[in-house]
Amino acid sequence: MIIGLRHTDARTFQLGIQQVKVQWQPTDDLDMNLDLLYTQLESPGIGVAQTNYHRVCCSGPGGLTNIQVADNNVVTAFDLPNYTTEFLNREQKADTNTFAIGLNTVWQALDNLELEADLAYSKAESTRDNYVSGS
Numbered sequence: 001m002i003i004g005l006r007h008t009d010a011r012t013f014q015l016g017i018q019q020v021k022v023q024w025q026p027t028d029d030l031d032m033n034l035d036l037l038y039t040q041l042e043s044p045g046i047g048v049a050q051t052n053y054h055r056v057c058c059s060g061p062g063g064l065t066n067i068q069v070a071d072n073n074v075v076t077a078f079d080l081p082n083y084t085t086e087f088l089n090r091e092q093k094a095d096t097n098t099f100a101i102g103l104n105t106v107w108q109a110l111d112n113l114e115l116e117a118d119l120a121y122s123k124a125e126s127t128r129d130n131y132v133s134g135s
Contacts, residue, residue, distance in 0.1 A: 029108040037100040042093070049088040094128040 020036040068077040100122035107115045 031106045033104045035100075035102045035104075037098070039096075039098040041096040041098075043095070044091065044093045051086040051088075092128065094126060096124065096126045098122070098124045 018036075018038040020034075022034045024032045024034075064078045064080060066077070066079040067075060070076050100120070102118065102120040105117045109115055
């Protein structure tokens with residue numbers, strides 16, 4: 001009979017992982033493996049947006065002043081009065097929990113007949129800015 005147990009705890013961006021693996025082999029013909037996994041992710045997020053605009057007034061085309069044009073008719077410089085830049089900084093976090101379990105069984109029923117079965121279940125839930133989704 002073989003029984004194994006492993007526990008891990010890792011942290012990446014406040015990521016918690018709990019993992020358990022159990023193997024049971026009561027005979028040479030029967031081998032069963034159970035895997036459990038639980039993860040918890042707390043992910044802070046920051047979003048940045050920039051908006052640029054100017055008020056078109058009465059001076060020059062499109063409000064441009066001091067327009068400089070090179071010999072090849074390419075605009076090389078200009079002034080843009082009444083130009084405004086806005087920045088928006090938004091924090092947005094996402095928390096996710098995942099649970100998964102799986103069972104694998106291999107049975108050597110006869111010398112020329114091996115049966116294998118896999119069963120699994122998983123569930124994940126995520127919360128983002130008070131928005132909850134699940135599957």
